[in-house]
Amino acid sequence: MRIAVGSDHAGFSLKKEVLKHLEERDIQFEDFGAFSEESCDYPDFALKVAEEVAGKRFELGILVCGTGIGISIAANKVPGIRAALCGDTFSAHACREHNDANILALGARVVGTGVALDIVDSFLNTRFEGNRHQKRIDKISEIEKKYNK
Ligand code: RB5
Numbered sequence: 762m763r764i765a766v767g768s769d770h771a772g773f774s775l776k777k778e779v780l781k782h783l784e785e786r787d788i789q790f791e792d793f794g795a796f797s798e799e800s801c802d803y804p805d806f807a808l809k810v811a812e813e814v815a816g817k818r819f820e821l822g823i824l825v826c827g828t829g830i831g832i833s834i835a836a837n838k839v840p841g842i843r844a845a846l847c848g849d850t851f852s853a854h855a856c857r858e859h860n861d862a863n864i865l866a867l868g869a870r871v872v873g874t875g876v877a878l879d880i881v882d883s884f885l886n887t888r889f890e891g892n893r894h895q896k897r898i899d900k901i902s903e904i905e906k907k908y909n910k
Contacts, residue, residue, distance in 0.1 A: 767806035772825025775869035807835035829868035853883035
């Protein structure tokens, strides 16, 4: 499993903790920035990670900004991306099981490091259930097609 990771300046510090955690778990990743706490724009990093995941060069992505809101909204503009903002472990496994979420978004100003790393584990350890959920994912793809002409 290869994970594409990105953040803005507000998510930089939590992203470093996430990267350390992935390293400790022997999970391969690539960091697409930001590379410092200098002010920057979250859509730039959402786009990089979302394109890598949508292009299937990485299986899953993790994005971090201050709230997780802006970076998830931006990532969800890329066709094929289902970015889920999670603040708890139940949502983190449910978004994989039911929604086949392919990017996890975290809010560094919302969740502490311990909770965030548990959320990462729940997200990465859970598979999409398919079955009845697949037709709902297909309907999301239909919405994308309708507006991406
Ligand atoms: C940056 O100040 C902040 O607006 C950003 O990290 C994020 O929270 C936006 O949704």
